[in-house]
Amino acid sequence: MSARAAAIEAAKTLADAVAGEEWAEGVAKAVSWLPQPEGRPDPYMLKVLRFLAVKLPQIKGSGEPWAAPQFRLFAEAFMLSGEFQEVLHRGLSSVKPRSGSAALDLHSGPGVCLEAVAGEWGKLVAVDPSPLNLEIVEERLLAAGARSYELLVGDCMKVAGLVKDPVGLAIAASPVNWFYEARLVVSRLYTALEPGGYLLLVAPLERAGAVSPLNPFIAALGGRQPPSREELEDALLSEGFARVRVREGELLSAVVAVKP
Amino acid sequence: MLKLKCPQCGAESYVKVGEDELAAASSSPTGLVGVADYHGDHVLVVYVDSEGRDRGVRVFRALQRGEVVRVNAVFLSHMGSIAGFRVRSGGWSVECFAGNPRALLSVFRGELVLDLELKSFDLASKAVDWGDQFLAALQRIGQPDPGGLLLSVLLLDAYMPEPPSPFSRRAFEVAMKSGKLVVETDRSAAELLREYAPKVPWLTARAVDFALSVDRLRLVEAVLGPDPVTVRKRLIVHIAKRVHGAASKSGKPIPQASVEAEAPEQVSRSARLIEGVAGSDPLTIRKRMVMLLSLERRGVVRFVEVGA
Numbered sequence: 223m224s225a226r227a228a229a230i231e232a233a234k235t236l237a238d239a240v241a242g243e244e245w246a247e248g249v250a251k252a253v254s255w256l257p258q259p260e261g262r263p264d265p266y267m268l269k270v271l272r273f274l275a276v277k278l279p280q281i282k283g284s285g286e287p288w289a290a291p292q293f294r295l296f297a298e299a300f301m302l303s304g305e306f307q308e309v310l311h312r313g314l315s316s317v318k319p320r321s322g323s324a325a326l327d328l329h330s331g332p333g334v335c336l337e338a339v340a341g342e343w344g345k346l347v348a349v350d351p352s353p354l355n356l357e358i359v360e361e362r363l364l365a366a367g368a369r370s371y372e373l374l375v376g377d378c379m380k381v382a383g384l385v386k387d388p389v390g391l392a393i394a395a396s397p398v399n400w401f402y403e404a405r406l407v408v409s410r411l412y413t414a415l416e417p418g419g420y421l422l423l424v425a426p427l428e429r430a431g432a433v434s435p436l437n438p439f440i441a442a443l444g445g446r447q448p449p450s451r452e453e454l455e456d457a458l459l460s461e462g463f464a465r466v467r468v469r470e471g472e473l474l475s476a477v478v479a480v481k482p
Numbered sequence: 483m484l485k486l487k488c489p490q491c492g493a494e495s496y497v498k499v500g501e502d503e504l505a506a507a508s509s510s511p512t513g514l515v516g517v518a519d520y521h522g523d524h525v526l527v528v529y530v531d532s533e534g535r536d537r538g539v540r541v542f543r544a545l546q547r548g549e550v551v552r553v554n555a556v557f558l559s560h561m562g563s564i565a566g567f568r569v570r571s572g573g574w575s576v577e578c579f580a581g582n583p584r585a586l587l588s589v590f591r592g593e594l595v596l597d598l599e600l601k602s603f604d605l606a607s608k609a610v611d612w613g614d615q616f617l618a619a620l621q622r623i624g625q626p627d628p629g630g631l632l633l634s635v636l637l638l639d640a641y642m643p644e645p646p647s648p649f650s651r652r653a654f655e656v657a658m659k660s661g662k663l664v665v666e667t668d669r670s671a672a673e674l675l676r677e678y679a680p681k682v683p684w685l686t687a688r689a690v691d692f693a694l695s696v697d698r699l700r701l702v703e704a705v706l707g708p709d710p711v712t713v714r715k716r717l718i719v720h721i722a723k724r725v726h727g728a729a730s731k732s733g734k735p736i737p738q739a740s741v742e743a744e745a746p747e748q749v750s751r752s753a754r755l756i757e758g759v760a761g762s763d764p765l766t767i768r769k770r771m772v773m774l775l776s777l778e779r780r781g782v783v784r785f786v787e788v789g790a
Contacts, residue, residue: 266677266678269674269677270674270677273670273671273674276670277670290781291668291671291779291780291781291784292668292781294779294780294781295674295780295781295782296674298678298682298780299674299675299677299678302681302682353649353652354779356649357647357649357652357779358779358780361684361776361779364644365683365684369645373649
């Protein structure tokens with residue numbers, strides 16, 4: 223079953239759902255660039271992305287789409303999908319945990335990534351622009367038995383002022399990151415990391431010239447189109463990161479880099 | 483033990499009058515003490531004299547200035563960490579103790595005071611932080627309704643063993659306003675949650691059924707289970723719609739009497755159904771409140787202020 227085929231199928235629902243909106247033309251164009259789906263769509267991913275498609279006019283109409291309740295639910299469902307979990311764990315397999323250091327999840331959404339590393343890092347820090355997302359993070363961390371954590375309202379523009387001590391792992395993976403420029407996120411996380419610290423990104427990256435089936439959704443949300451894999455690698459190296467490693471999934475990729 | 487029927491909701495109440503209440507009555511200038519029983523969006527207060535005789539009942543929906551409400555100590559049986567409490571402002575006081583408290587921990591915010599008798603003093607430092615959030619919510623709400631205030635005390639008790647949360651004030655505010663809030667369930671969101679609920683250990687498919695069952699109930703009814711009058715009203719509307727729908731197809735109008743005649747038997751069936759879904763054990767009240775807040779964070783339900 224294919225997560226990619228599910229995203230392509232769901233993009234058709236998206237085109238129908240937003241038809242009539244002022245901004246529908248750009249979305250329709252993005253959908254038209256997608257190839258025909260190959261293989262049987264993953265039914266879970268299809269439901270999750272169709273939910274986002276149908277709710278998109280409401281989410282966009284809320285003014286702060288990253289904080290809309292429907293987007294919060296989508297983000298949690300998406301991050302618990304087989305595709306996201308597989309890519310996340312592939313990325314984490316390249317990270318050596320340090321119990322004396324902290325792990326930071328920037329634009330954490332519902333905190334699924336922090337839950338995955340709870341117990342391996344001395345402290346967990348979530349930064350998200352939506353306080354309600356942070357309430358979900360807290361729920362999740364308590365259930366995971368985490369006792370040392372910090373929940374901070376803010377985004378990448380404020381992260382340097384919010385996170386006082388350097389961290390050993392900086393994650394940017396949730397769909398809340400779709401609303402931010404990848405280069406800016408990378409640059410802000412570089413300053414938050416301690417020497418030898420790891421950066422872990424999970425994003426819909428494609429080779430240069432290819433189109434991610436998630437692009438129409440990101441366009442419809444008013445988010446920032448993700449860079450190509452090559453552009454991101456260049457950005458990481460020019461920022462000063464080393465040992466850049468990309469693990470590709472079907473729909474998403476995990477990128478791990480180290481601050482020298 | 484006094485047995486009473488609430489004039490507001492018809493529920494039967496058993497109010498225990500002990501030596502503390504009798505002593506309070508004899509030292510009171512009026513010679514009476516009010517003992518309250520929690521009924522969700524209201525409290526039933528029975529006034530007792532120093533001989534333990536019932537001297538009248540009153541239903542409170544809002545706390546009156548100068549009012550001292552002593553809550554039936556049975557309420558404490560729902561608590562895990564709190565052995566007794568008193569919430570005071572300059573104008574009113576609500577308290578619930580099983581006897582004379584040996585040690586009280588007091589939290590202050592403006593003219594508001596929360597006195598807590600804890601089952602274990604190990605929770606004292608957490609209790610101060612949680613209590614401060616509780617009073618911050620109360621400060622924002624202003625004059626609370628007594629039912630909402632007691633529900634928020636249940637929530638305080640549920641939260642207390644956990645690390646203090648900077649976001650709890652909102653939860654307390656929701657509980658304090660629970661009598662004025664209506665639950666609205668987003669069905670498609672509930673169905674999406676059903677898909678992934680097995681991956682979230684504390685949110686099961688049962689939580690989704692619960693969210694669907696409490697759609698359009700007042701929050702306080704969603705937490706406590708709806709009162710029979712509400713169930714009846716909802717069911718009559720439901721049956722009327724169903725019968726009316728059938729009538730529209732046949733083109734014949736349905737006399738109102740036939741709808742009324744069908745309702746009572748259906749009501750008890752519906753009430754059992756809702757109890758079956760939501761559970762009727764009073765110890766689950768706070769679990770339901772915590773679950774509804776969790777569903778609200780995910781946009782599966784939202785709380786709409788009545789009249790807003």
